[in-house]
Amino acid sequence: MIRAHSVEAVRAAEATAMAALPEGELMSRAALGLAEVAAARLADTDGTTVVGLVGAGDNGGDTLYAVAHLAESGFACAVVLVPTAGRSGVHAAGLAAAEAAGVMVHVAADDPDAVADVVAEADLVLDGIVGIGGRPGLRPEAARLVDAVDDDAWVIAVDLASGLDPAGEEGEDDAVWADETVTFGTPKPVHLLPAGEAATGRLTVVDIGIDLADVAAAVERLTWDDVAALWPVPGSGDDKYSRGVLGVVAGSEAYPGAAVLCTTSAAEAGVGMLRYVGTPTPVGLVHQAVPEAVMGEGRVQAWVVGPGLDTETADDAARAQLDAARAALASDLPVVVDAGGLALVDGRRTAPTVLTPHAGELARLLTRLEAPSAGTDDGTQGGSGASAGGSGAGRPVGGSGDGGDDAQHEVTADDVKGAPLGHARRLVALTGATVLLKGATTLVVTDGEPVRSQADAPPWLATAGAGDVLSGVIGALLAAGLSPHDAASLGALVHGVTADRVSGGGPLRALAVAHGIRPTVRDLLARGRSAPG
Numbered sequence: 001m002i003r004a005h006s007v008e009a010v011r012a013a014e015a016t017a018m019a020a021l022p023e024g025e026l027m028s029r030a031a032l033g034l035a036e037v038a039a040a041r042l043a044d045t046d047g048t049t050v051v052g053l054v055g056a057g058d059n060g061g062d063t064l065y066a067v068a069h070l071a072e073s074g075f076a077c078a079v080v081l082v083p084t085a086g087r088s089g090v091h092a093a094g095l096a097a098a099e100a101a102g103v104m105v106h107v108a109a110d111d112p113d114a115v116a117d118v119v120a121e122a123d124l125v126l127d128g129i130v131g132i133g134g135r136p137g138l139r140p141e142a143a144r145l146v147d148a149v150d151d152d153a154w155v156i157a158v159d160l161a162s163g164l165d166p167a168g169e170e171g172e173d174d175a176v177w178a179d180e181t182v183t184f185g186t187p188k189p190v191h192l193l194p195a196g197e198a199a200t201g202r203l204t205v206v207d208i209g210i211d212l213a214d215v216a217a218a219v220e221r222l223t224w225d226d227v228a229a230l231w232p233v234p235g236s237g238d239d240k241y242s243r244g245v246l247g248v249v250a251g252s253e254a255y256p257g258a259a260v261l262c263t264t265s266a267a268e269a270g271v272g273m274l275r276y277v278g279t280p281t282p283v284g285l286v287h288q289a290v291p292e293a294v295m296g297e298g299r300v301q302a303w304v305v306g307p308g309l310d311t312e313t314a315d316d317a318a319r320a321q322l323d324a325a326r327a328a329l330a331s332d333l334p335v336v337v338d339a340g341g342l343a344l345v346d347g348r349r350t351a352p353t354v355l356t357p358h359a360g361e362l363a364r365l366l367t368r369l370e371a372p373s374a375g376t377d378d379g380t381q382g383g384s385g386a387s388a389g390g391s392g393a394g395r396p397v398g399g400s401g402d403g404g405d406d407a408q409h410e411v412t413a414d415d416v417k418g419a420p421l422g423h424a425r426r427l428v429a430l431t432g433a434t435v436l437l438k439g440a441t442t443l444v445v446t447d448g449e450p451v452r453s454q455a456d457a458p459p460w461l462a463t464a465g466a467g468d469v470l471s472g473v474i475g476a477l478l479a480a481g482l483s484p485h486d487a488a489s490l491g492a493l494v495h496g497v498t499a500d501r502v503s504g505g506g507p508l509r510a511l512a513v514a515h516g517i518r519p520t521v522r523d524l525l526a527r528g529r530s531a532p533g
C-alpha cells in the first residue's frame with residue numbers, strides 16, 4: 001500500500017526528527033537524495049546542463065544544495081532566484097553552498113528575458129519554487145520561467161510540482177507539469193489525487209529518516225501486493241453460502257446487457273452464489289450467459305442495485321423489479337448502488353453501503369439531496385415510503401446552509417471534476433455511505449477512513465458497460481464480508497488491473513473486462529503466495 005500523509009503530519013514528523021538531529025541535517029539528506037536522482041536522469045538522457053528554479057522557502061533551499069552537489073559532480077549548473085527580493089529572498093546557506101560550488105546565480109527580476117534564455121538551455125530543470133508551504137497557482141514571474149522550459153528537458157519537481165495544492169483538494173491549471181517528482185519522507189496527498197497526479201509525473205520518494213509508520217495516512221493506494229491480503233479466499237470449511245450469496249437487481253427491457261455484465265463479473269470474481277432479479281429479457285440473457293445464477297429473490301448476504309435499472313417504466317415486471325430494488329435498499333444488508341439505483345437513494349442507510357457514481361451522477365445526486373425539499377428523482381414512483389433510508393432514516397439536512405433560500409444551486413459534472421474529493425465528501429456527509437467516484441483516478445471515500453485513490457486502468461476503460469462490471473466485483477466482495485471501504489477500493493484495483501491486461505495497449509470491451517477478472521485475481525493471488533516473507 002502506498003500511503004500519503006497530510007502536510008500537518010509531515011511537519012510534525014519533521015519537527016520530531018529535527019529535534020534529535022544536527023541543524024540542517026534533514027534538508028541536507030533531502031538535497032543529497034534529490035541530487036542523486038537528478039544525476040541518474042542526466043546519465044540516462046546524456047544531459048549536461050542543470051537549472052534550478054529557486055523560491056523563497058525551504059523548497060528553494062533543497063534545490064540550492066542539490067544543484068551544488070550536481071555542480072561538484074561536474075554538471076554545468078545555474079540557479080534562477082524567483083523572488084523579487086533576489087539573493088536576500090532565498091535560503092542564505094543554500095545559496096552560499098551553491099556559489100561555493102561554482103553554480104551560476106541569476107536573479108529573475110534583474111533581466112527576465114536573459115534569464116528565460118538560461119532556463120531554455122537546460123537539459124534538466126529542478127522546480128524548487130514552492131513545496132508544501134505553497135499556495136495553489138503560480139505568480140506571473142514564476143509562470144514566465146516555467147513557460148521558458150524546453151519541451152525536451154527533464155523536469156523534476158522538488159517535493160511537489162509548484163502551483164499544485166499540496167492537499168490535492170483543488171485542481172490547478174497554473175502549475176508546473178513535471179516528468180518526475182522527488183518527494184521527501186512520504187508521498188503527499190496531491191501526488192495520489194486527481195487534482196495533482198498528472199502534473200506529478202513519476203513519483204520517487206527519498207527517505208530522509210522521518211517516521212510516519214504509526215501516523216494515519218490522509219490518502220492510500222492499494223497495490224498489487226495488497227490483493228492477497230484482502231481478497232476473500234475460501235477455506236476447506238467453507239460452502240457456497242458461507243462464502244457469500246450476492247443478489248443482483250439490474251438490467252431492464254431498455255438496458256438488458258447491464259444485467260449480463262454485472263452478473264458475469266460477480267461470477268468471475270468467484271462469488272459463492274448469485275441470485276438475479278429482473279424483467280423477462282435480461283432474465284433470459286443472464287440465464288444464457290451465467291448459468292450459475294439462480295433466478296428470483298431469496299436469502300443473500302449483499303445486493304447490487306442499479307446497473308441498467310429503468311426507474312421510468314411502470315409495467316408489472318418493471319414495477320416488481322423496482323420493488324425488489326427498494327426492498328434491498330430498505331434492508332439491513334450491504335448494498336452497492338450504481339447507475340439507475342442512485343435515483344432511489346434519498347438518505348442514510350444504516351447498513352454498509354457503497355454508492356458508485358461517475359461525475360455526472362454525483363452532480364445530480366448532490367443537486368437533489370442538497371435541495372431544500374429532496375426526494376427520489378424518479379417521480380414516477382411517488383411514494384417516498386420505500387426510501388433508501390427505510391423507516392427511521394430520513395434525509396439529513398446537511399448542505400442546506402450553502403444553497404440560499406430561493407435559488408437551488410445546481411451542481412454540475414464540471415464542478416465535480418474541478419474538485420472531485422470535496423464533492424465525494426459531500427455525498428458521504430449526506431448519506432453516511434462509502435462513495436466510490438469513478439474516473440481515470442477512482443476515489444473511495446468513507447467517513448473516518450483515509451481516502452483510497454486507485455489509478456490502475458487505461459483510458460480505454462472509459463467505455464459503456466465498464467461500470468456495470470465494477471459493481472459486480474464490488475458486490476461479490478461485499479457478499480464475502482469485506483467492509484465497504486475495502487470492497488470498493490479492492491474492486492476498483494482489480495477492475496483497473498484487469499482492464500490494463502485486457503487492453504494490452506488497444507481497445508477493450510466491457511464484457512472482455514468481466515471475463516478477465518478471474519485470471520487477474522488468480523495471478524494476483526499467486527503473486528502474493530510467491531512474495532517473500
Ligand SMILES: NC(=O)C1=CN([C@@H]2O[C@H](COP(=O)(O)OP(=O)(O)OC[C@H]3O[C@@H](n4cnc5c(N)ncnc54)[C@H](O)[C@@H]3O)[C@@H](O)[C@H]2O)[C@@H](O)CC1
Binds near residue numbers: 030060138
Ligand atoms: N521542514 C523540513 O524539515 C524539511 C523541509 N523540506 C523542504 O521544505 C519545503 C517546505 O518549505 P517551506 O515551509 O519553507 O515552504 P515552501 O518552500 O514550500 O514555500 C514557502 C514560500 O513560498 C512562498 N509562496 C507560497 N505560495 C507561493 C506561490 N503560489 N507562488 C510563489 N511563492 C509562493 C511563500 O511566501 C513562502 O515564502 C518542503 O516542501 C521541502 O521541499 C525538506 O528540506 C525536508 C526537510
Ligand SMILES: Nc1ncnc2c1ncn2[C@@H]1O[C@H](COP(=O)(O)OP(=O)(O)O)[C@@H](O)[C@H]1O
Binds near residue numbers: 442462463464467
Ligand atoms: N480516462 C479514464 N481512464 C481510466 N479509467 C476510466 C477513465 N474514465 C472512466 N474510467 C473508468 O471506466 C468505468 C466507467 O464506468 P461508467 O461511467 O459507470 O460506465 P457505464 O455506466 O457505461 O458502465 C469506471 O470504472 C471509470 O473509473
Ligand SMILES: [K+]
Binds near residue numbers: 127128130157160
Ligand atoms: K516544487
